[in-house]
Amino acid sequence: MIKFVRNRASQLLLKESGKNYVVPKNVSSLLIDQGYVQQSSSGVFQLLPLGLRVMDNISNIVHQELAGLGAIRVSLASLSAKAVWQQSKRWEKMGSEMLHIRDRAQRDYCLCPTHEEEMTRMVANVFHSSKQLPISVYQIGSKYRDEARPRGGLLRAKEFLMMDLYTYDATKEAAEKTYERVFQSFHRIFRAIGLPYTVAEAQQGTMGGAYSHEFHYLNEVGEDVVLRCPQCLHAANTDAYHGSIDKCVHCGGELLQQKCIEVGHTFNLGQTYTRPFQLCLSNGDALYMNSYGIGISRLLAAVAHMTHDEKGLVWPTAIAPWKIIILPASDSKIPDAEALYDSLAQTFGANNILLDDRGHKSYGRKIRDAELIGFPFIITVGESYTRDGSFDVLARASNTRYKLKAAQLHTVVSGNFA
Numbered sequence: 128m129i130k131f132v133r134n135r136a137s138q139l140l141l142k143e144s145g146k147n148y149v150v151p152k153n154v155s156s157l158l159i160d161q162g163y164v165q166q167s168s169s170g171v172f173q174l175l176p177l178g179l180r181v182m183d184n185i186s187n188i189v190h191q192e193l194a195g196l197g198a199i200r201v202s203l204a205s206l207s208a209k210a211v212w213q214q215s216k217r218w219e220k221m222g223s224e225m226l227h228i229r230d231r232a233q234r235d236y237c238l239c240p241t242h243e244e245e246m247t248r249m250v251a252n253v254f255h256s257s258k259q260l261p262i263s264v265y266q267i268g269s270k271y272r273d274e275a276r277p278r279g280g281l282l283r284a285k286e287f288l289m290m291d292l293y294t295y296d297a298t299k300e301a302a303e304k305t306y307e308r309v310f311q312s313f314h315r316i317f318r319a320i321g322l323p324y325t326v327a328e329a330q331q332g333t334m335g336g337a338y339s340h341e342f343h344y345l346n347e348v349g350e351d352v353v354l355r356c357p358q359c360l361h362a363a364n365t366d367a368y369h370g371s372i373d374k375c376v377h378c379g380g381e382l383l384q385q386k387c388i389e390v391g392h393t394f395n396l397g398q399t400y401t402r403p404f405q406l407c408l409s410n411g412d413a414l415y416m417n418s419y420g421i422g423i424s425r426l427l428a429a430v431a432h433m434t435h436d437e438k439g440l441v442w443p444t445a446i447a448p449w450k451i452i453i454l455p456a457s458d459s460k461i462p463d464a465e466a467l468y469d470s471l472a473q474t475f476g477a478n479n480i481l482l483d484d485r486g487h488k489s490y491g492r493k494i495r496d497a498e499l500i501g502f503p504f505i506i507t508v509g510e511s512y513t514r515d516g517s518f519d520v521l522a523r524a525s526n527t528r529y530k531l532k533a534a535q536l537h538t539v540v541s542g543n544f545a
Contacts, residue, residue: 154280157435188446201249325355352385447503449479451480452481503524
């Protein structure tokens with residue numbers, strides 16, 4: 128007896144690509160064309176089912192890793208009063224990027240671009256003993272910036288989804304140890320996503336604090352530039368580099384300048400926010416704070432830029448909307464495709480599999496859509512199954528094709544399944 132509901136393409140809001148569709152060079156257009164996002168206005172995007180599933184998968188990796196750190200999940204309001212930001216002296220410092228709102232009572236608010244102030248206020252209200260330390264609190268929610276020139280789709284939008292984590296310790300030394308612990312956790316998160324990345328020293332900017340690091344994907348569409356030493360692997364954002372841009376300050380090696388997409392940032396903030404919001408020990412000493420962010424919606428776009436090819440999108444298995452799509456070559460093969468779905472679901476979970484049961488689509492259009500959308504494994508139930516019980520399998524990333532019996536499918540797919 129089936130104990131799960133099969134995911135069916137016929138029940139999704141999938142976009143219809145014309146038979147003469149040409150894959151655009153602009154990846155943001157590709158994400159829109161394939162039904163991941165929809166643009167509402169300049170810098171503002173709606174998430175459609177495919178895009179939401181990718182972001183949920185990224186978020187699940189983050190949730191799992193932060194749970195291992197003992198971080199507590201909360202959800203703070205997006206609206207924040209002017210007085211709060213004046214207390215940290217950032218109301219004016221944030222400049223025109225901050226989105227301001229005035230209510231009917233003429234009270235000023237902002238749509239939060241980040242939550243250092245509000246999170247520190249919240250923790251100050253519940254902190255009563257050093258025995259509670261260290262404290263780690265995070266959320267995944269919307270942030271807002273009034274970008275002068277939104278561009279790159281989700282790479283630079285006015286509203287974006289972000290994970291922001293905040294940690295609080297009794298001493299500077301303890302905060303540095305916590306910073307290193309979370310720093311290593313970020314490495315595990317980006318390794319789990321499955322693409323090569325670079326970590327660079329960075330400026331603190333309007334955040335303040337002692338030091339910070341950025342996590343980047345090296346890509347020409349990025350707006351940041353890092354200097355990388357191929358000898359000692361040291362890297363720094365050009366804004367934060369102190370020395371000649373030709374020679375590495377650590378080993379003297381030749382530096383490479385590379386454009387990149389920032390997808391994560393960590394800050395050692397010291398007492399920048401805990402002092403003004405009086406988050407203190409019983410002796411009056413302010414706690415030491417760090418903050419850390421990962422751009423969840425930006426990651427969706429950044430990964431698409433990193434992995435797409437001439438056939439469309441190519442998602443890493445860990446974050447793909449569905450890991451496996453099953454294509455019946457004709458309507459008569461749907462019962463066999465459903466039986467395969469049920470079998471694979473026992474190993475990989477029903478929520479990782481999609482059945483393309485769209486009766487109005489030819490098999491040729493189905494496999495073209497599957498390649499455009501970027502499912503990691505495309506399994507066809509066709510004449511080979513009728514003839515000898517085998518399935519045609521396409522591994523999207525490597526473009527490798529297999530002809531496998533049911534018992535072999537698990538081995539091949541598991542080998543690439545993260």
